Amino acid sequence: MEKFKLTDHKKSDEESPERRNFVRDIVEEDLKTDKFGGMVHTRFPPEPNGYLHIGHAKSICLNFGLARDYKGLCNLRFDDTNPTKEESEYVESIKLDVRWLGFDWGDREYYASDYFDQLYEFALTLVRKGKAYVCDLTGDEIRQYRGTLTEPGKDSPYRNRSVDENLDLFQRMRKGEFPNGSRTLRAKIDMGSPNINMRDPVLYRILHATHHRTGDAWCIYPMYDWAHGQSDSIEKITHSVCTLEFADHRPLYDWFLDELGIYHSKQIEFARLNLTYTVMSKRRLLLLVEEGLVKGWDDPRMPTISGLRRRGYSPESIRLFADRIGVGRSESTSDVALLEDCVRDDLNRRAPRVMAVHRPVKLVLENYPEGVVEELEAVNNPEDHSAGSRTIPFSKILYIEQDDFRENPPKKYFRLSPGMEVRLRYAYIIKCTEVIKDKATGQILELRCTYDPETRSGSPQSARKVKGTIHWVSAAHAKDAEVRLYDRLFTVENPGGDDWRSFLNPHSFEQVQGCKVEPGLATAKAGERFQFERLGYFCVDEDSAGEKLVFNRTVTLRDTWAKMEKATDKT
């Protein structure tokens, strides 16, 4: 259909070479010096204690992206060393999210808990070397002995137990002879270290708890520091990428690997993602869910992968975002507008166009014949010739957007108003002749218009210049739909402090009933994405069923008119 302009566009950023970042520099340098035998093997190590969010997506894209680009591998490893917080439900959601994002870990699905035996053996090795001891101090005492940020700690009175005694005690810890919290296994390093992580860190704690995978096989569980690096080593991870707060742990990470004399992975820290107008910590996200401030982990307002998915974000758009924000070591907060730009960028190329009216107002074409229905051709996607076209019904009674009519139009308002002309997309040019209102309330009930039969789309007369084009739907043929509009979850860029909840945006969710959509949408399936012309990108919600159509607004289209109005409001 050549009468409508089809646009060409530059190719996706995703297809262009990856941008430079310091992690890639390190990897390339290691490849050049053959530090890891030419291998690149990364891992994504989530703790299954919550749902993944967009910050995890950054890490996933980094780790799996490194493996992809340097012909290496990336493992999925669950860091499940704390049975009191972890659940299988989270394992499943994490796997689904990583897969949905487009990454594949092959058969390399690992669990730190797979290594409990090995880790225990490693601990025995350390004990035998005199580099670890069983400590009977209570939690409180350990804290007191640890010293402070500015004062060194002091040695535990149990620090110099004999190897034999340590061996005996540790084995009995493992057998379950002692109650929770009564003893720990600690590394013997340096209580005077300026790095608190080196002040005899706890390796094992006693926890009589059922683990989601190992059941009751264990009652001692390894701490993060003890489990993580050794797990990396067991898997022969070359580059162990983690977030900045673990930089202080690196000396300990290295110490364990050196003492054990095993494969030495390299830990590299990068800055975690922060996003404006939302919160990202698992703790806060959990609170939002638990306190019912949102409808669940997959509430479309949540920055979780599942929330973004339900909102209509595509995996491509999230990967594009990850590429565009880059990877660095300086703490930063990315503008959510960039994320929004990424979905628009992706969906603009791919989402079929469709006409839908949010808040309908009836429009009657006085000079249009009664009972006639025309089938008009409409382009499915002006960005994609191959998407073809469809046919949409047109008749005497239509619905248009309330917002597309103003009785007293402001300057530069190009839409419909009394006596003015406007084009109905893919149809005719019409003129408004009368406004019928409710006498009591003044509410507009109906617009009376005439159409110009010469201007049917595609005819020579249709080339006539008219300021505005609006969307519409034929009243008799339209399907009813519910549309859910979402806005930013918070009203401020950085909702921090104890009262962060007070910045929740009361208008972040609006449910609009009685929307009218073109008939072809009746068969749309959950997850399908569309552009509602002039309004935004929408996707079919999973609540959609049979006759009941439900759409989520992913993001609005860029709206320069709204921007202009807002600007003039201010002056």
Next chain:
RNA sequence: UGGGGUGUAGCCAAGUGGUAAGGCAGCGGCCUUUGGAGCCGCCAUUCCCAGGUUCGAAUCCUGGCACCCCAGCCA
């Protein structure tokens, strides 16, 4: 005088001694049967500050300043 880290535009971010990429946001304009998309242009004489080295410094040196992280038997 605890340790670790970071400071390049409103937000991200390249830059690795040779005269400040790119994206988002913003601002103009063109084009348009989506006020969409696309296209064009503008947007850091200066890189936290102050000294120094050098023909030449965001890059090197010295000294400051600011911010973030660490005192879980969480990860």
